[in-house]
Amino acid sequence: MLVQQLINGLTLGSVYALIALGYTMVYGIIELINFAHGEIYMLGAYMGIITFGLLTTLHLTFPTSGAALLIMMVMAMLFCGACGITIERLAYRPLRGASRLAPLISALGVSIFLQNFVMLAQGPRDKGFPHLFAGEGIDLFGSRISAIQMFIMATSVLMMAALQLLVHRTKIGKAMRATAQDMQMASLVGIDVDRVISATFLIGSALAGVAGIMVGMYYGLINFFIGYIAGIKAFTAAVLGGIGNIPGAMLGGLLLGLIEALGAGYISSEYKDVFAFAILVLVLIFRPSGLLGKDISRRV
Amino acid sequence: MLRLDDVHAHYGMIHALRGVSLEVKKGQIVCLIGANGAGKSSTLMAVSGLLRPNAGRIVFEGDDLAEVPSHAIVERGISQVPEGRRIFSKLTVLENLEMGAYTRTGEDSIRQDLDWVFGLFPILAERRFQMGGTLSGGEQQMLAIGRALMARPRLLLMDEPSLGLAPKFVETIFEVIRQINTRGTAILLVEQNAHMALSIASRGYVMEAGRIVLEDDATSLMVNKDVQKAYLGG
Secondary structure, eight states, rough: HHHHHHHHHHHHHHHHHHHHHHHHHHHHHHOOOOOOOOHHHHEEEEEEEEHHHHHHTTTTTOSSHHHHHHHHHHHHHHHHHHHHHHHHHIIGGGGTTTTTHHHHHHHHHHHHHHHHHHHHHOOOOOOEEEOOOOOOEEETTTTTEHHHHHHHHHHHHHHHHHHHHHHOOOOOOOOHHHHOHHHHHHHHHHHHHHHOOOOOOHHHHHHHHHHHHHHHHHSSEOTTTTTHHHHHHHHHHHHHOOOOOHHHHHHHHHHHHHHHHHHHHTTTTGHHHHHHHHHHHHHHOTTOSSSSSHHHHHHH | EEEEEEEEETTTTTTEEEEEEEETTOEEEEEEEEOTTTSHHHHHHHHSSOOOOOOEEEEHHHHHHHHTTTTHHHHHEEEEOOOOOOTTTSBBBBHHHHHHHTTTTOHHHHHHHHHHHHHHHHHHHTTTBBBGGGGGGGHHHHHHHHHHHOOOOOOEEEEEEETTTHHHHHHHHHHHHHHHTHHHHEEEEEEEEEHHHHHHHEEEEETTTTTTEEEEEEEHHHHHHHHHHHSSSS
8 A cells, every 4th residue: 555655656746746847947047937837738738639639540550659659748848848938938028027926927817828728629528548558567565556657757757867967968958057046147148048048948848748648648538627736736846845946846746746645545535635735835834945945035 | 349439327217327438449458447336337237238228329349239139249259257256156167167158169269268267267177066156255256257258258347356355366366357468358347446457457437426537548547636535545
């Protein structure tokens, strides 16, 4: 039972972590809580279904469903990345320099727009996500870890490792860190800050798109509203780890997933969302800078 | 090389620059002295494109900079050592220097300049993998200068490079400024330490309340009664 809950928790947690990264990276650079980020994740899930539908109608057959899945993930990443860049360009950039509340309200507006747009375009009812995994999974200490769970955890770890490499080893990654620390100084060394911000939205949104596909596969059903709860959960994870802090978002996501799974397993599954939001409240009261965050007083 | 013509600029409601005109010629060291709040830093920020003038022109090598974004101004050959150093404290010393060369391509020439900066400030080479924030004030100043040099500027803007430094560091910094200049880099230097600044500059401007109130050769300013009284301690 414990091992099973730990496995479930880590699976869910690694998805929260992927979404939380987008929140934390954007906050780190422009100090905006991008409330439309959950919707990007929802768009990723829909893009997965749409791509799968296209592949089927084109009668493209694949030797393995793995190839189809790979194409779906790439399409979701590209589409979500493009959406992220466009949203920043249209809804946030014109408000830079305005009061901090203005872009926040704009983000809520984008979120409501996207939910309703998808509801109208794709219908309000649940849609089934294609079954792409036939694998049996493996037994581990008497518990079962399914093929999908292994895939989700492995993909998340891979994505996070790639992100760490990008942020620490590449020129654009270093420019992102420099811009997050001091935007004015970044432009004084010749960094095109607008481009760095676009890149941040691109990367964060692409990660959310992948998360959308993985959750679609995991639960088998998606609808236009899944971004709302997932968004708030991932935001909680980002705050738990220390908003603006990339390793913090990863840690916060995994912890939140574990707490939810253990709470659901040992107390009551009806209360699993309550645990997540109780944590958000407790962190905000007792440690607003999060587990790995520092000097929040400077930012507020 | 650089000319400001009657530049006016505001920080919100504050009229920071009220008609600044000055000129830096190729290869010159020009210093800008004046009390706190006179508009010296604002002048540098206007040249770097982070404070946009409401009126007047800023012309660099024949081009008006009014429409040029600040990151592209670096590409054109102007870099800045800003007030308060503003090094990237959570980047390593080496990464800070790499960011200085952000607009450049060509691994070899960047590596050469890196070696040159490490030659000027050997302590930075020793601490290259340390976070910028762990350096002492003097070392941070060296890093800020090194970072600005990594852009290989033709015009270097320096804002109070000696502020808050121990006398030993101040001498090092001024010696380095002289060395940078002998490579042909023009320097617009803002300094509290008017005596040191005038001693290495060829020309000087005195600012008060957003205006240039006096300009002359540095040697003449040194012996000017008003300047001596106000900025050189009598």
